[in-house]
Amino acid sequence: MDSSTEELVLESPHGLDVVTEVLIAVASGRFDVRAPRSFDGSAMDVLAFMVNATAEEVGLLVATLDREREDLQRARDQLVLAEKLAALGELSAGVAHELNQPLTVIRMITDLLRSKPNATIAECAADLATIADASRRMGRIVDSVRAFARGRSLVVESIDPIAPVESALVLVQEANRQSGIRVDRDYQPDLPRARADADRLQQVFVNLLVNARHALESSTTTSERVIHVGIAAQGEQVVYTVEDNGPGVAAEHAGRVFDPFFTTKAPGSGTGLGLSVSHGICVDHGGSLCLEPRDPVGARFVVRIPLEREAKRS
Amino acid sequence: MSSELAALEPVGGTDAGRYYLLDPDVILAVPRPGYVQSGEGATRSLIEFDRIVHTTGRRAAIVVMVDRVVSQDPASRRVWSQARPEETRCAQALVCSNVLSRAIGSFFLGLSRGPVPTRMFASLAEARVWAREMVETHGGLIN
Numbered sequence: 001m002d003s004s005t006e007e008l009v010l011e012s013p014h015g016l017d018v019v020t021e022v023l024i025a026v027a028s029g030r031f032d033v034r035a036p037r038s039f040d041g042s043a044m045d046v047l048a049f050m051v052n053a054t055a056e057e058v059g060l061l062v063a064t065l066d067r068e069r070e071d072l073q074r075a076r077d078q079l080v081l082a083e084k085l086a087a088l089g090e091l092s093a094g095v096a097h098e099l100n101q102p103l104t105v106i107r108m109i110t111d112l113l114r115s116k117p118n119a120t121i122a123e124c125a126a127d128l129a130t131i132a133d134a135s136r137r138m139g140r141i142v143d144s145v146r147a148f149a150r151g152r153s154l155v156v157e158s159i160d161p162i163a164p165v166e167s168a169l170v171l172v173q174e175a176n177r178q179s180g181i182r183v184d185r186d187y188q189p190d191l192p193r194a195r196a197d198a199d200r201l202q203q204v205f206v207n208l209l210v211n212a213r214h215a216l217e218s219s220t221t222t223s224e225r226v227i228h229v230g231i232a233a234q235g236e237q238v239v240y241t242v243e244d245n246g247p248g249v250a251a252e253h254a255g256r257v258f259d260p261f262f263t264t265k266a267p268g269s270g271t272g273l274g275l276s277v278s279h280g281i282c283v284d285h286g287g288s289l290c291l292e293p294r295d296p297v298g299a300r301f302v303v304r305i306p307l308e309r310e311a312k313r314s
Numbered sequence: 315m316s317s318e319l320a321a322l323e324p325v326g327g328t329d330a331g332r333y334y335l336l337d338p339d340v341i342l343a344v345p346r347p348g349y350v351q352s353g354e355g356a357t358r359s360l361i362e363f364d365r366i367v368h369t370t371g372r373r374a375a376i377v378v379m380v381d382r383v384v385s386q387d388p389a390s391r392r393v394w395s396q397a398r399p400e401e402t403r404c405a406q407a408l409v410c411s412n413v414l415s416r417a418i419g420s421f422f423l424g425l426s427r428g429p430v431p432t433r434m435f436a437s438l439a440e441a442r443v444w445a446r447e448m449v450e451t452h453g454g455l456i457n
Contacts, residue, residue, distance in 0.1 A: 037385070039348060039350075041384070041413070046413045049385060049414065049417055050417050050421075053417075053421045056388045057388055060388055
Protein backbone atom coordinates (compact mmCIF):
# COMPACT_ATOMS: atom_id res chain seq x y z
CA MET A 1 0.00 0.00 0.00
CA ASP A 2 1.25 3.44 -0.82
CA SER A 3 2.68 4.77 2.41
CA SER A 4 1.58 8.28 1.47
CA THR A 5 -2.11 7.29 1.41
CA GLU A 6 -3.99 8.87 4.30
CA GLU A 7 -5.76 6.31 6.44
CA LEU A 8 -8.72 7.13 8.65
CA VAL A 9 -8.40 5.20 11.90
CA LEU A 10 -11.79 5.03 13.55
CA GLU A 11 -12.43 5.50 17.23
CA SER A 12 -15.31 3.73 18.86
CA PRO A 13 -15.97 2.20 22.25
CA HIS A 14 -17.57 -0.80 20.56
CA GLY A 15 -15.09 -2.89 18.59
CA LEU A 16 -17.64 -4.59 16.38
CA ASP A 17 -19.11 -1.23 15.39
CA VAL A 18 -15.70 -0.18 14.16
CA VAL A 19 -15.24 -3.40 12.22
CA THR A 20 -18.65 -2.93 10.65
CA GLU A 21 -17.79 0.62 9.64
CA VAL A 22 -14.60 -0.52 7.92
CA LEU A 23 -16.48 -3.19 5.98
CA ILE A 24 -19.23 -0.76 5.03
CA ALA A 25 -16.57 1.63 3.76
CA VAL A 26 -15.04 -1.17 1.65
CA ALA A 27 -18.43 -2.08 0.25
CA SER A 28 -19.01 1.55 -0.73
CA GLY A 29 -15.67 1.80 -2.49
CA ARG A 30 -13.63 3.47 0.27
CA PHE A 31 -10.48 1.62 1.17
CA ASP A 32 -8.80 4.11 3.50
CA VAL A 33 -10.78 3.41 6.68
CA ARG A 34 -9.07 1.38 9.41
CA ALA A 35 -10.05 -0.17 12.70
CA PRO A 36 -7.77 0.74 15.62
CA ARG A 37 -5.50 -2.01 16.85
CA SER A 38 -4.14 -2.89 20.25
CA PHE A 39 -1.45 -5.25 18.87
CA ASP A 40 -2.02 -7.55 21.85
CA GLY A 41 -3.20 -10.56 19.85
CA SER A 42 -6.66 -10.47 21.43
CA ALA A 43 -9.70 -11.64 19.46
CA MET A 44 -10.67 -8.01 18.76
CA ASP A 45 -7.14 -7.20 17.65
CA VAL A 46 -7.10 -10.16 15.28
CA LEU A 47 -10.44 -9.08 13.85
CA ALA A 48 -9.18 -5.53 13.42
CA PHE A 49 -6.07 -6.80 11.58
CA MET A 50 -8.19 -8.90 9.27
CA VAL A 51 -10.65 -6.18 8.30
CA ASN A 52 -7.81 -3.70 7.83
CA ALA A 53 -5.88 -6.14 5.67
CA THR A 54 -9.05 -6.85 3.69
CA ALA A 55 -9.58 -3.14 3.07
CA GLU A 56 -5.94 -2.74 1.98
CA GLU A 57 -5.95 -5.69 -0.39
CA VAL A 58 -9.34 -4.94 -1.93
CA GLY A 59 -8.25 -1.35 -2.47
CA LEU A 60 -5.11 -2.50 -4.26
CA LEU A 61 -7.10 -4.95 -6.34
CA VAL A 62 -9.58 -2.30 -7.42
CA ALA A 63 -6.77 0.10 -8.33
CA THR A 64 -5.08 -2.63 -10.37
CA LEU A 65 -8.31 -3.46 -12.18
CA ASP A 66 -8.89 0.23 -12.98
CA ARG A 67 -5.40 0.53 -14.45
CA GLU A 68 -5.83 -2.61 -16.49
CA ARG A 69 -9.20 -1.43 -17.76
CA GLU A 70 -7.57 1.80 -18.96
CA ASP A 71 -4.71 -0.13 -20.56
CA LEU A 72 -7.19 -2.39 -22.30
CA GLN A 73 -9.14 0.56 -23.67
CA ARG A 74 -5.92 2.15 -24.93
CA ALA A 75 -4.97 -1.13 -26.60
CA ARG A 76 -8.39 -1.35 -28.22
CA ASP A 77 -8.11 2.20 -29.49
CA GLN A 78 -4.71 1.36 -30.96
CA LEU A 79 -6.22 -1.68 -32.62
CA VAL A 80 -8.96 0.39 -34.18
CA LEU A 81 -6.40 2.85 -35.48
CA ALA A 82 -4.18 0.11 -36.88
CA GLU A 83 -7.07 -1.43 -38.73
CA LYS A 84 -8.11 1.96 -40.01
CA LEU A 85 -4.64 2.69 -41.37
CA ALA A 86 -4.51 -0.67 -43.03
CA ALA A 87 -7.87 -0.01 -44.66
CA LEU A 88 -6.74 3.43 -45.81
CA GLY A 89 -3.89 1.79 -47.62
CA GLU A 90 -6.35 -0.58 -49.22
CA LEU A 91 -8.58 2.28 -50.31
CA SER A 92 -5.98 4.78 -51.43
CA ALA A 93 -5.77 3.68 -55.05
CA GLY A 94 -9.52 3.79 -55.45
CA VAL A 95 -9.78 7.15 -53.71
CA ALA A 96 -7.05 8.62 -55.89
CA HIS A 97 -8.94 7.49 -58.98
CA GLU A 98 -12.16 8.93 -57.58
CA LEU A 99 -10.53 12.30 -57.10
CA ASN A 100 -8.85 12.21 -60.46
CA GLN A 101 -12.13 11.90 -62.34
CA PRO A 102 -13.70 15.21 -61.26
CA LEU A 103 -10.26 16.82 -61.40
CA THR A 104 -10.03 15.83 -65.05
CA VAL A 105 -13.47 17.30 -65.69
CA ILE A 106 -12.44 20.57 -64.02
CA ARG A 107 -9.22 20.70 -65.99
CA MET A 108 -10.92 20.04 -69.33
CA ILE A 109 -13.59 22.65 -68.78
CA THR A 110 -11.17 25.33 -67.58
CA ASP A 111 -9.03 24.68 -70.67
CA LEU A 112 -12.15 25.01 -72.77
CA LEU A 113 -13.15 28.27 -71.08
CA ARG A 114 -9.68 29.70 -71.54
CA SER A 115 -10.08 29.14 -75.25
CA LYS A 116 -13.15 31.40 -75.15
CA PRO A 117 -11.83 34.60 -73.57
CA ASN A 118 -14.78 36.64 -74.74
CA ALA A 119 -17.51 34.33 -73.50
CA THR A 120 -19.89 35.82 -70.93
CA ILE A 121 -20.72 34.33 -67.56
CA ALA A 122 -24.18 33.46 -68.85
CA GLU A 123 -22.69 31.60 -71.80
CA CYS A 124 -20.43 29.67 -69.47
CA ALA A 125 -23.13 28.94 -66.90
CA ALA A 126 -23.50 25.26 -67.75
CA ASP A 127 -19.74 24.66 -67.74
CA LEU A 128 -19.34 26.56 -64.48
CA ALA A 129 -22.10 24.44 -62.94
CA THR A 130 -20.23 21.31 -64.02
CA ILE A 131 -17.07 22.61 -62.36
CA ALA A 132 -19.03 23.32 -59.18
CA ASP A 133 -20.55 19.82 -59.19
CA ALA A 134 -17.15 18.25 -59.72
CA SER A 135 -15.71 20.31 -56.88
CA ARG A 136 -18.53 19.28 -54.54
CA ARG A 137 -17.95 15.65 -55.47
CA MET A 138 -14.26 16.03 -54.62
CA GLY A 139 -15.26 17.66 -51.36
CA ARG A 140 -17.47 14.68 -50.45
CA ILE A 141 -14.65 12.28 -51.19
CA VAL A 142 -12.19 14.28 -49.11
CA ASP A 143 -14.71 14.52 -46.29
CA SER A 144 -15.21 10.78 -46.37
CA VAL A 145 -11.48 10.14 -46.21
CA ARG A 146 -11.03 12.71 -43.48
CA ALA A 147 -13.87 11.23 -41.45
CA PHE A 148 -12.48 7.75 -41.92
CA ALA A 149 -8.98 8.77 -40.91
CA ARG A 150 -10.11 10.72 -37.87
CA GLY A 151 -8.82 9.13 -34.72
CA ARG A 152 -10.74 10.01 -31.59
CA SER A 153 -12.84 8.47 -28.87
CA LEU A 154 -16.37 7.30 -29.55
CA VAL A 155 -18.72 10.27 -29.95
CA VAL A 156 -22.33 9.14 -30.02
CA GLU A 157 -24.84 11.60 -31.36
CA SER A 158 -28.00 11.80 -33.40
CA ILE A 159 -27.22 10.86 -37.01
CA ASP A 160 -28.91 10.12 -40.27
CA PRO A 161 -28.44 6.33 -40.43
CA ILE A 162 -27.80 6.46 -44.17
CA ALA A 163 -24.83 8.82 -43.88
CA PRO A 164 -22.13 6.37 -42.69
CA VAL A 165 -23.11 3.85 -45.38
CA GLU A 166 -23.04 6.39 -48.19
CA SER A 167 -19.73 7.86 -47.04
CA ALA A 168 -18.29 4.35 -46.99
CA LEU A 169 -19.62 3.66 -50.49
CA VAL A 170 -17.90 6.80 -51.75
CA LEU A 171 -14.58 5.32 -50.67
CA VAL A 172 -15.11 1.90 -52.22
CA GLN A 173 -17.13 2.60 -55.33
CA GLU A 174 -14.18 2.94 -57.72
CA ALA A 175 -12.66 -0.35 -56.58
CA ASN A 176 -16.08 -1.98 -56.98
CA ARG A 177 -16.42 -0.55 -60.46
CA GLN A 178 -13.01 -1.86 -61.49
CA SER A 179 -13.98 -5.31 -60.19
CA GLY A 180 -17.26 -5.28 -62.09
CA ILE A 181 -19.31 -5.27 -58.89
CA ARG A 182 -22.74 -3.69 -58.79
CA VAL A 183 -24.01 -2.23 -55.52
CA ASP A 184 -27.77 -2.36 -54.93
CA ARG A 185 -29.28 -0.12 -52.28
CA ASP A 186 -32.51 -0.88 -50.47
CA TYR A 187 -33.15 1.87 -47.93
CA GLN A 188 -36.42 2.13 -46.05
CA PRO A 189 -37.99 5.52 -46.67
CA ASP A 190 -38.22 8.08 -43.85
CA LEU A 191 -35.77 6.29 -41.61
CA PRO A 192 -35.71 7.59 -38.03
CA ARG A 193 -32.46 8.95 -36.72
CA ALA A 194 -29.97 6.75 -34.93
CA ARG A 195 -27.66 7.24 -31.96
CA ALA A 196 -24.15 6.56 -33.22
CA ASP A 197 -20.68 7.78 -34.05
CA ALA A 198 -20.95 8.24 -37.81
CA ASP A 199 -17.18 8.06 -38.37
CA ARG A 200 -16.84 4.77 -36.50
CA LEU A 201 -19.82 3.29 -38.32
CA GLN A 202 -18.30 4.38 -41.61
CA GLN A 203 -15.26 2.29 -40.68
CA VAL A 204 -17.51 -0.71 -40.06
CA PHE A 205 -19.18 -0.38 -43.45
CA VAL A 206 -15.90 0.19 -45.27
CA ASN A 207 -14.67 -3.05 -43.75
CA LEU A 208 -17.81 -4.99 -44.66
CA LEU A 209 -17.87 -3.63 -48.20
CA VAL A 210 -14.17 -4.32 -48.78
CA ASN A 211 -14.61 -7.86 -47.44
CA ALA A 212 -17.59 -8.35 -49.77
CA ARG A 213 -15.55 -7.15 -52.74
CA HIS A 214 -12.68 -9.49 -51.86
CA ALA A 215 -15.11 -12.38 -51.59
CA LEU A 216 -16.61 -11.59 -54.98
CA GLU A 217 -13.19 -11.18 -56.60
CA SER A 218 -12.25 -14.66 -55.40
CA SER A 219 -15.52 -16.12 -56.61
CA THR A 220 -15.70 -18.30 -59.73
CA THR A 221 -19.37 -17.63 -60.23
CA THR A 222 -20.58 -16.64 -63.67
CA SER A 223 -23.44 -14.66 -62.17
CA GLU A 224 -23.25 -10.92 -61.93
CA ARG A 225 -21.31 -9.83 -58.90
CA VAL A 226 -23.60 -7.91 -56.58
CA ILE A 227 -23.34 -6.33 -53.16
CA HIS A 228 -26.70 -5.57 -51.60
CA VAL A 229 -26.92 -2.90 -48.90
CA GLY A 230 -30.14 -2.57 -46.95
CA ILE A 231 -31.22 -0.23 -44.16
CA ALA A 232 -34.44 -0.56 -42.20
CA ALA A 233 -35.84 0.32 -38.80
CA GLN A 234 -36.87 -2.68 -36.69
CA GLY A 235 -38.19 -2.05 -33.23
CA GLU A 236 -35.70 0.06 -31.32
CA GLN A 237 -32.86 -0.46 -33.76
CA VAL A 238 -31.75 0.43 -37.24
CA VAL A 239 -30.71 -2.72 -39.05
CA TYR A 240 -28.12 -2.64 -41.80
CA THR A 241 -27.48 -5.62 -44.05
CA VAL A 242 -24.44 -5.96 -46.27
CA GLU A 243 -24.60 -9.09 -48.35
CA ASP A 244 -22.90 -10.49 -51.39
CA ASN A 245 -23.37 -13.43 -53.75
CA GLY A 246 -19.81 -14.62 -53.38
CA PRO A 247 -18.66 -17.99 -52.04
CA GLY A 248 -19.80 -17.21 -48.50
CA VAL A 249 -18.09 -18.10 -45.23
CA ALA A 250 -17.27 -21.78 -44.71
CA ALA A 251 -19.22 -23.38 -41.89
CA GLU A 252 -16.05 -24.26 -40.00
CA HIS A 253 -14.98 -20.61 -40.02
CA ALA A 254 -18.32 -18.98 -39.26
CA GLY A 255 -17.83 -19.09 -35.50
CA ARG A 256 -14.43 -17.41 -35.69
CA VAL A 257 -14.84 -14.59 -38.19
CA PHE A 258 -14.98 -12.00 -35.41
CA ASP A 259 -11.89 -13.32 -33.63
CA PRO A 260 -8.91 -10.96 -33.70
CA PHE A 261 -6.29 -11.88 -36.32
CA PHE A 262 -8.49 -14.62 -37.78
CA THR A 263 -8.27 -14.58 -41.56
CA THR A 264 -8.69 -16.98 -44.44
CA LYS A 265 -6.65 -14.79 -46.75
CA ALA A 266 -3.04 -15.38 -47.71
CA PRO A 267 -0.39 -14.06 -45.31
CA GLY A 268 0.24 -10.38 -45.91
CA SER A 269 -3.26 -9.82 -47.24
CA GLY A 270 -4.89 -7.83 -44.47
CA THR A 271 -4.50 -7.64 -40.73
CA GLY A 272 -7.23 -10.08 -39.78
CA LEU A 273 -8.55 -7.38 -37.48
CA GLY A 274 -11.25 -5.80 -39.64
CA LEU A 275 -14.24 -7.81 -38.47
CA SER A 276 -12.98 -7.96 -34.90
CA VAL A 277 -12.63 -4.19 -34.74
CA SER A 278 -15.98 -3.70 -36.51
CA HIS A 279 -17.65 -6.03 -34.04
CA GLY A 280 -16.16 -4.09 -31.16
CA ILE A 281 -17.38 -0.79 -32.63
CA CYS A 282 -20.93 -2.12 -32.93
CA VAL A 283 -20.89 -3.47 -29.39
CA ASP A 284 -19.56 -0.12 -28.12
CA HIS A 285 -22.69 1.43 -29.63
CA GLY A 286 -24.92 -0.93 -27.70
CA GLY A 287 -25.60 -2.79 -30.91
CA SER A 288 -24.32 -5.88 -32.64
CA LEU A 289 -22.65 -7.28 -35.74
CA CYS A 290 -23.58 -10.77 -36.83
CA LEU A 291 -22.98 -13.13 -39.69
CA GLU A 292 -26.20 -14.71 -40.89
CA PRO A 293 -26.80 -17.53 -43.34
CA ARG A 294 -27.69 -16.56 -46.89
CA ASP A 295 -29.35 -18.76 -49.48
CA PRO A 296 -28.26 -20.03 -51.87
CA VAL A 297 -24.75 -18.56 -51.74
CA GLY A 298 -22.90 -15.63 -50.31
CA ALA A 299 -22.58 -13.92 -46.94
CA ARG A 300 -24.84 -11.57 -45.03
CA PHE A 301 -23.55 -9.34 -42.31
CA VAL A 302 -26.11 -7.59 -40.13
CA VAL A 303 -25.34 -4.47 -38.12
CA ARG A 304 -27.81 -3.34 -35.45
CA ILE A 305 -27.52 0.12 -33.89
CA PRO A 306 -29.91 1.82 -31.42
CA LEU A 307 -32.36 4.34 -32.76
CA GLU A 308 -32.68 7.76 -31.21
CA ARG A 309 -35.35 7.67 -28.54
CA GLU A 310 -37.40 10.62 -29.80
CA ALA A 311 -37.48 9.02 -33.23
CA LYS A 312 -38.54 5.67 -31.76
CA ARG A 313 -41.43 7.27 -29.86
CA SER A 314 -42.64 8.95 -33.03
CA MET B 315 12.45 -19.98 22.43
CA SER B 316 15.50 -18.35 24.00
CA SER B 317 17.10 -21.66 24.89
CA GLU B 318 16.49 -22.98 21.41
CA LEU B 319 18.04 -19.90 19.84
CA ALA B 320 21.06 -20.07 22.09
CA ALA B 321 21.96 -23.37 20.46
CA LEU B 322 21.80 -21.94 16.95
CA GLU B 323 24.46 -20.09 15.01
CA PRO B 324 23.48 -16.47 14.31
CA VAL B 325 24.20 -15.59 10.68
CA GLY B 326 22.84 -12.08 10.31
CA GLY B 327 20.04 -9.65 11.04
CA THR B 328 18.42 -6.23 10.62
CA ASP B 329 16.42 -3.88 12.83
CA ALA B 330 13.54 -6.30 12.27
CA GLY B 331 15.20 -9.25 13.98
CA ARG B 332 17.88 -11.88 13.58
CA TYR B 333 18.66 -14.79 11.28
CA TYR B 334 19.96 -18.13 12.54
CA LEU B 335 21.24 -21.25 10.80
CA LEU B 336 18.63 -23.87 11.70
CA ASP B 337 19.97 -26.63 9.48
CA PRO B 338 22.26 -26.75 6.42
CA ASP B 339 20.65 -24.34 3.95
CA VAL B 340 17.73 -23.68 6.30
CA ILE B 341 17.64 -20.15 7.71
CA LEU B 342 15.47 -19.27 10.71
CA ALA B 343 14.11 -15.70 10.77
CA VAL B 344 13.21 -14.50 14.28
CA PRO B 345 11.57 -11.07 14.29
CA ARG B 346 11.84 -8.97 17.42
CA PRO B 347 8.73 -9.30 19.62
CA GLY B 348 5.85 -7.08 18.56
CA TYR B 349 7.32 -6.48 15.09
CA VAL B 350 5.21 -4.55 12.54
CA GLN B 351 6.54 -5.23 9.04
CA SER B 352 6.40 -2.58 6.36
CA GLY B 353 7.53 -2.74 2.76
CA GLU B 354 10.82 -1.06 3.61
CA GLY B 355 11.42 -3.46 6.48
CA ALA B 356 10.66 -6.45 4.31
CA THR B 357 13.06 -5.19 1.65
CA ARG B 358 15.86 -4.81 4.19
CA SER B 359 15.16 -8.29 5.57
CA LEU B 360 15.18 -9.84 2.11
CA ILE B 361 18.43 -8.11 1.18
CA GLU B 362 20.02 -9.44 4.35
CA PHE B 363 18.68 -12.94 3.65
CA ASP B 364 20.12 -12.84 0.14
CA ARG B 365 23.48 -11.74 1.53
CA ILE B 366 23.54 -14.67 3.93
CA VAL B 367 22.64 -17.16 1.22
CA HIS B 368 25.27 -15.83 -1.17
CA THR B 369 27.95 -16.65 1.44
CA THR B 370 27.19 -20.34 0.80
CA GLY B 371 26.33 -20.09 -2.87
CA ARG B 372 23.34 -22.40 -2.39
CA ARG B 373 19.62 -21.65 -2.30
CA ALA B 374 18.07 -21.91 1.16
CA ALA B 375 14.70 -22.41 2.80
CA ILE B 376 13.53 -19.70 5.18
CA VAL B 377 11.53 -20.47 8.30
CA VAL B 378 9.82 -17.40 9.75
CA MET B 379 8.56 -17.14 13.34
CA VAL B 380 5.39 -15.23 12.44
CA ASP B 381 4.20 -15.52 16.07
CA ARG B 382 6.45 -12.56 16.84
CA VAL B 383 4.91 -10.38 14.12
CA VAL B 384 1.85 -8.34 15.06
CA SER B 385 1.17 -6.80 11.65
CA GLN B 386 2.25 -6.89 8.01
CA ASP B 387 1.14 -4.40 5.37
CA PRO B 388 0.39 -5.19 1.69
CA ALA B 389 3.72 -3.72 0.54
CA SER B 390 5.70 -6.12 2.70
CA ARG B 391 3.64 -9.09 1.49
CA ARG B 392 4.46 -8.18 -2.08
CA VAL B 393 8.16 -7.77 -1.35
CA TRP B 394 8.33 -11.42 -0.32
CA SER B 395 6.07 -12.71 -3.08
CA GLN B 396 7.40 -10.72 -6.02
CA ALA B 397 11.15 -10.75 -5.39
CA ARG B 398 12.85 -13.16 -7.75
CA PRO B 399 12.90 -16.39 -5.81
CA GLU B 400 15.06 -18.67 -7.86
CA GLU B 401 18.23 -16.90 -6.86
CA THR B 402 18.14 -17.53 -3.13
CA ARG B 403 14.90 -19.03 -1.75
CA CYS B 404 13.75 -22.59 -2.39
CA ALA B 405 10.94 -22.62 0.20
CA GLN B 406 9.19 -20.49 2.83
CA ALA B 407 7.77 -21.93 6.06
CA LEU B 408 5.57 -19.75 8.28
CA VAL B 409 5.36 -20.75 11.95
CA CYS B 410 1.96 -19.54 13.16
CA SER B 411 0.79 -20.97 16.48
CA ASN B 412 -1.65 -18.26 17.61
CA VAL B 413 -4.72 -16.70 16.06
CA LEU B 414 -3.11 -13.41 15.07
CA SER B 415 -0.11 -15.02 13.39
CA ARG B 416 -2.40 -17.43 11.57
CA ALA B 417 -4.39 -14.45 10.31
CA ILE B 418 -1.21 -12.70 9.17
CA GLY B 419 0.10 -15.89 7.57
CA SER B 420 -3.23 -16.54 5.86
CA PHE B 421 -3.27 -13.16 4.18
CA PHE B 422 0.29 -13.75 3.00
CA LEU B 423 -0.53 -17.18 1.65
CA GLY B 424 -3.87 -16.27 0.15
CA LEU B 425 -3.26 -12.94 -1.51
CA SER B 426 0.45 -12.60 -2.03
CA ARG B 427 1.58 -16.16 -2.72
CA GLY B 428 4.45 -16.09 -5.17
CA PRO B 429 6.22 -18.89 -7.00
CA VAL B 430 8.27 -20.00 -3.95
CA PRO B 431 6.65 -23.03 -2.23
CA THR B 432 5.15 -21.66 0.99
CA ARG B 433 3.34 -23.41 3.82
CA MET B 434 2.04 -22.58 7.27
CA PHE B 435 2.84 -24.70 10.32
CA ALA B 436 1.70 -24.70 13.92
CA SER B 437 5.15 -25.46 15.29
CA LEU B 438 8.79 -24.86 14.55
CA ALA B 439 9.46 -28.61 14.62
CA GLU B 440 6.98 -29.31 11.79
CA ALA B 441 8.28 -26.37 9.75
CA ARG B 442 11.84 -27.58 10.16
CA VAL B 443 11.07 -31.07 8.82
CA TRP B 444 9.37 -29.64 5.74
CA ALA B 445 12.14 -27.09 5.13
CA ARG B 446 14.75 -29.87 5.11
CA GLU B 447 12.71 -31.80 2.55
CA MET B 448 12.39 -28.73 0.34
CA VAL B 449 16.12 -28.08 0.45
CA GLU B 450 16.71 -31.64 -0.75
CA THR B 451 14.25 -31.38 -3.61
CA HIS B 452 14.45 -27.69 -4.56
CA GLY B 453 17.79 -26.54 -3.23
CA GLY B 454 21.07 -26.37 -5.06
CA LEU B 455 23.49 -23.83 -6.37
CA ILE B 456 22.37 -20.28 -6.93
CA ASN B 457 21.93 -19.65 -10.68
